[in-house]
Amino acid sequence: MRLDRRRLNGIAEQGVSIFVTLFGLLILTFVIGRIMPVDPVRAIVGEDATREVYENVYRQLGLDKPMWQQFLLYMRDVVTLDFGTSIRTGQPVLQDIARVLPATIELATFAILIGAGLGTPLGVIAAVNKDRWPDQLIRVISLMGHSMPIFWTGMIALLVFYANLGWVGGSGRMSQFYIGLVPERTNFLLIDSALAGEWEVFRSAINHIILPAALLGYSSSAYITRMTRSFMLDQLGQEYVTTARVKGLSRRQTVWRHAFGNIRVQLVTIVALAYGALLEGAVLIETVFAWPGFGQYLTSNLLIGDMNAVMTCVLIVGVIFIGLNILSDILYRVFDPRTR
Amino acid sequence: MDPVLDIQRLSIRYAGAPAPAVRDVSFTLGRERLGIVGESGSGKSTVGRAIMRLLDTAEITADRMQFEEVDLLNAPERKMLDVRGKRMSMILQDPKFSLNPIQRCGHQIAEAYRTHVRCSKSEARARAIAMLEQVHIRDPERVYDLYPHEVSGGMGQRVMIAMMLLTDPDLVIADEPTSALDVTVRLQVLRILDGLVRDKGIGLIMISHDLNLVRAFCDRVLIMYAGRVVEALDARDLDNAQHPYSRGLLAAQPRIGGTREPLPVLARQDSWLEPLEAQA
Amino acid sequence: MSMTRDIPAPVPRRRMPQSLIAARNIVAFLTRSPTSLFGLVVLALLILVALFAPLIATHDPYAQNLQATLQPPSGTHFFGTDELGRDIFSRLVHGSRITLTIISLVTVVVGPLGLFFGTVAGYFGGKVDTVLMRITDIFLSFPSLILSLAFVAALGPSLNNAIIAIALTAWPPIARLARAETLTFRQADYIAAARLQGASSARIIWKSIVPMCLPSVTIRLTLNMATVILTAAGLGFLGLGAQPPLPEWGAMIATGRRYMIDSWWLVTFPGIAILCVSLAFNLLGDGLRDALDPKQMNKR
Ligand SMILES: Nc1ncnc2c1ncn2[C@@H]1O[C@H](COP(=O)(O)OP(=O)(O)OP(=O)(O)O)[C@@H](O)[C@H]1O
Ligand SMILES: [Mg+2]
Numbered sequence: 001m002r003l004d005r006r007r008l009n010g011i012a013e014q015g016v017s018i019f020v021t022l023f024g025l026l027i028l029t030f031v032i033g034r035i036m037p038v039d040p041v042r043a044i045v046g047e048d049a050t051r052e053v054y055e056n057v058y059r060q061l062g063l064d065k066p067m068w069q070q071f072l073l074y075m076r077d078v079v080t081l082d083f084g085t086s087i088r089t090g091q092p093v094l095q096d097i098a099r100v101l102p103a104t105i106e107l108a109t110f111a112i113l114i115g116a117g118l119g120t121p122l123g124v125i126a127a128v129n130k131d132r133w134p135d136q137l138i139r140v141i142s143l144m145g146h147s148m149p150i151f152w153t154g155m156i157a158l159l160v161f162y163a164n165l166g167w168v169g170g171s172g173r174m175s176q177f178y179i180g181l182v183p184e185r186t187n188f189l190l191i192d193s194a195l196a197g198e199w200e201v202f203r204s205a206i207n208h209i210i211l212p213a214a215l216l217g218y219s220s221s222a223y224i225t226r227m228t229r230s231f232m233l234d235q236l237g238q239e240y241v242t243t244a245r246v247k248g249l250s251r252r253q254t255v256w257r258h259a260f261g262n263i264r265v266q267l268v269t270i271v272a273l274a275y276g277a278l279l280e281g282a283v284l285i286e287t288v289f290a291w292p293g294f295g296q297y298l299t300s301n302l303l304i305g306d307m308n309a310v311m312t313c314v315l316i317v318g319v320i321f322i323g324l325n326i327l328s329d330i331l332y333r334v335f336d337p338r339t340r
Numbered sequence: 341m342d343p344v345l346d347i348q349r350l351s352i353r354y355a356g357a358p359a360p361a362v363r364d365v366s367f368t369l370g371r372e373r374l375g376i377v378g379e380s381g382s383g384k385s386t387v388g389r390a391i392m393r394l395l396d397t398a399e400i401t402a403d404r405m406q407f408e409e410v411d412l413l414n415a416p417e418r419k420m421l422d423v424r425g426k427r428m429s430m431i432l433q434d435p436k437f438s439l440n441p442i443q444r445c446g447h448q449i450a451e452a453y454r455t456h457v458r459c460s461k462s463e464a465r466a467r468a469i470a471m472l473e474q475v476h477i478r479d480p481e482r483v484y485d486l487y488p489h490e491v492s493g494g495m496g497q498r499v500m501i502a503m504m505l506l507t508d509p510d511l512v513i514a515d516e517p518t519s520a521l522d523v524t525v526r527l528q529v530l531r532i533l534d535g536l537v538r539d540k541g542i543g544l545i546m547i548s549h550d551l552n553l554v555r556a557f558c559d560r561v562l563i564m565y566a567g568r569v570v571e572a573l574d575a576r577d578l579d580n581a582q583h584p585y586s587r588g589l590l591a592a593q594p595r596i597g598g599t600r601e602p603l604p605v606l607a608r609q610d611s612w613l614e615p616l617e618a619q620a
Numbered sequence: 621m622s623m624t625r626d627i628p629a630p631v632p633r634r635r636m637p638q639s640l641i642a643a644r645n646i647v648a649f650l651t652r653s654p655t656s657l658f659g660l661v662v663l664a665l666l667i668l669v670a671l672f673a674p675l676i677a678t679h680d681p682y683a684q685n686l687q688a689t690l691q692p693p694s695g696t697h698f699f700g701t702d703e704l705g706r707d708i709f710s711r712l713v714h715g716s717r718i719t720l721t722i723i724s725l726v727t728v729v730v731g732p733l734g735l736f737f738g739t740v741a742g743y744f745g746g747k748v749d750t751v752l753m754r755i756t757d758i759f760l761s762f763p764s765l766i767l768s769l770a771f772v773a774a775l776g777p778s779l780n781n782a783i784i785a786i787a788l789t790a791w792p793p794i795a796r797l798a799r800a801e802t803l804t805f806r807q808a809d810y811i812a813a814a815r816l817q818g819a820s821s822a823r824i825i826w827k828s829i830v831p832m833c834l835p836s837v838t839i840r841l842t843l844n845m846a847t848v849i850l851t852a853a854g855l856g857f858l859g860l861g862a863q864p865p866l867p868e869w870g871a872m873i874a875t876g877r878r879y880m881i882d883s884w885w886l887v888t889f890p891g892i893a894i895l896c897v898s899l900a901f902n903l904l905g906d907g908l909r910d911a912l913d914p915k916q917m918n919k920r
Binding site for chain 3: 028032035139140144151163277287298302311314325
């Protein structure tokens with residue numbers, strides 16, 4: 001890449017905008033944290049602490065200081081990656097999250113593979129057959145995926161494929177017997193079990209991940225299909241597609257070799273954004289499948305009002321989202337010869 | 341000599357359109373250069389695309405539509421894949437849009453060759469580079485590796501010509517090949533195209549708005565109006581055109597050394613829709 | 621969004637009759653496509669059922685009958701009974717009122733909020749625009765469910781708070797749309813004329829710009845309703861939305877979950893209800909998008 005002045009300016013501008021968004025994120029989580037009805041001091045010291053202990057902790061938390069000072073303190077904590085301890089687990093929040101996040105990433109990655117693998121070809125087929133029956137069918141299929149309450153579909157799928165048919169494993173990341181069998185190195189179960197050579201565990205893990213990942217993937221494929229279709233329609237109307245046909249390429253070669261190449265860049269962006277949106281579905285699906293991941297950690301802390309943990313989770317989701325946006329931007333530049 | 345192309349009473353209606361875009365168009369083409377002129381929307385491109393069989397959804401009827409031994413009305417798509425790009429090809433208007441933006445120019449030229457001739461990659465490359473030389477590109481090795489946005493319009497159109505003539509087709513349709521180009525490079529590009537077409541004995545259909553250009557580069561001219569051919573005549577007889585629409589078109593052409601009067605504007609008449617013989 | 625530009629800009633004074641005609645045309649167009657028709661019918665049903673819930677319901681939705689718990693679907697209990705012997709059909713029917721309430725309240729909050737921020741940002745441009753759009757960016761940098769979760773956690777779980785949380789997360793896309801619309805009108809002659817006559821900015825925005833943005837914003841709101849319904853149901857399911865014994869569909873699924881293996885009807889019917897309504901909004905939105913795309917209109 002050439003680093004000319006314009007590019008540098010662009011990067012600087014983007015840097016500023018990322019910084020501002022991050023700052024806004026902090027304000028938002030700070031405000032939400034302050035209006036919480038849960039008394040953070042009570043949550044730490046317990047119901048029957050003496051007044052003295054209470055006051056002590058109150059001051060330790062800096063709650064006696066004015067708001068702006070509290071915000072500065074909060075910023076200092078965030079910058080030094082000190083997010084406090086979770087009341088529920090008694091561990092530093094960051095450590096908790098590092099432990100549960102791999103489970104969610106594993107699930108989301110599996111899901112996005114399914115979602116993109118399904119959604120992209122469906123979108124292309126729909127575009128090529130615009131307004132004919134395959135297009136209509138695909139439209140209904142993808143709108144279904146967009147409309148289903150995923151927690152409900154998860155329950156029904158468990159009922160059918162696990163309880164009745166027994167095709168897949170039930171809830172959790174693996175069978176009960178295998179828990180604790182594999183040394184935790186990366187916390188990605190599929191990787192850990194493969195590293196340890198425990199292929200039984202690996203199979204069990206696949207068996208367990210396939211159903212939630214398929215559902216998440218289906219729901220994100222809805223979005224990917226729609227976008228692929230509209231990108232593809234744009235491209236199919238372009239003159240270079242005519243050129244390709246004039247050269248004597250078949251329909252299929254025209255579509256995949258020429259038109260598809262031109263939507264790749266946009267697709268990467270879309271898939272990155274869909275990956276972020278999966279986190280949302282993960283919150284619900286993890287609850288249904290008792291998946292010990294980030295979503296479950298977030299909801300269980302929500303219900304008991306563990307403020308530190310919740311706000312940190314929200315902040316991290318925001319950071320992941322911004323990160324994905326930046327990533328898709330970078331990929332865009334790398335893949336498109338015109339922006340090189 | 342057998343004609344390359346024989347079209348009789350061709351009519352084309354786009355899907356969902358109330359009226360046909362092209363009606364009863366007939367002409368034959370030998371190894372010569374035929375110009376089609378007419379105002380915007382008169383159906384010139386539609387005729388060209390119908391001959392290439394690119395209009396999948398349009399309704400096409402004709403008494404006869406013959407390209408050499410191929411019956412264009414009934415040939416299956418598989419047959420057309422052999423014909424298109426190998427024996428007939430088409431030069432599109434604007435290289436900015438008609439070249440794939442994310443593939444290197446040379447690759448796109450070579451692809452045209454490799455689609456129809458079994459050969460190694462390096463052979464196709466050599467062919468493409470030789471062809472780039474023939475369209476007067478000075479540094480073909482370098483241009484081969486450029487992306488379309490990195491070449492100028494005139495160069496892009498020469499890349500397009502190289503791509504479409506590489507397989508030695510018998511028929512080339514050039515749909516306004518120079519109207520997107522800067523005036524200064526128009527003639528240059530046209531001369532290159534003209535030279536190649538003459539050398540290789542290719543039948544050429546040149547679609548254009550520009551009567552002067554057609555007069556200079558074609559043997560015969562079809563004049564189209566509202567989807568019909570209103571007059572067909574030799575290029576050198578163009579000044580003697582009979583049909584009032586043709587005369588109107590001619591009068592509306594600017595000329596060097598002409599009067600400074602405002603150019604006349606066409607006053608349309610319904611009777612123009614009748615073919616010439618019927619009017620007489 | 622491309623659809624913003626596809627709407628012909630009517631002259632403000634003649635708006636009413638024109639928009640009425642447009643609305644009639646759109647409905648006529650929608651009824652021609654089977655999928656949009658499905659959407660229209662389901663929504664009409666939802667409204668009717670919600671209006672006449674007491675007449676349609678066969679039982680009191682809160683009446684417990686411990687003698688008849690977990691009864692499978694039958695002639696007296698169309699969709700069976702739950703763990704407290706309440707009639708699921710009647711609960712679903714009354715639940716439609718909650719759904720409708722959520723939809724209308726969110727619309728009432730989100731529409732004006734989004735319109736206000738969007739038109740102000742678009743009209744004034746410059747710094748105001750930058751600041752307001754930064755704010756929407758920050759909101760948009762969260763998945764909406766997560767942000768609603770955070771808000772509900774802060775406000776405490778209840779139906780009202782869930783609605784507030786959803787509304788707070790649903791306005792930024794509307795604001796973006798309204799801003800884009802405003803930008804296209806801002807240069808129009810009649811706006812310039814109004815400015816020359818000395819009309820105040822507030823007046824111009826209120827009288828001239830807001831009415832122009834209304835159609836596309838309305839459509840966008842319809843499209844967003846599917847997401848709103850799913851988010852509300854999700855919150856209910858997590859126990860953060862409507863609280864028992866309210867017959868909210870998501871919450872019904874949450875309580876039915878424990879008995880799911882033996883009594884499938886507890887979760888199946890509320891789920892189908894949610895699916896149908898959100899699918900209806902999606903199909904309708906999809907059809908509306910087609911209806912407003914002039915290229916599509918000519919094709920059919
Ligand atoms: N894809 C299409 N679908 C429907 N109608 C079309 C389509 N393409 C062209 N038409 C119509 O067919 C008629 C002829 O169009 P055509 O493009 O052949 O004109 P043209 O003579 O090439 O004009 P120009 O000089 O502007 O290129 C026009 O009325 C046009 O509106
Ligand atoms: Mg044309």
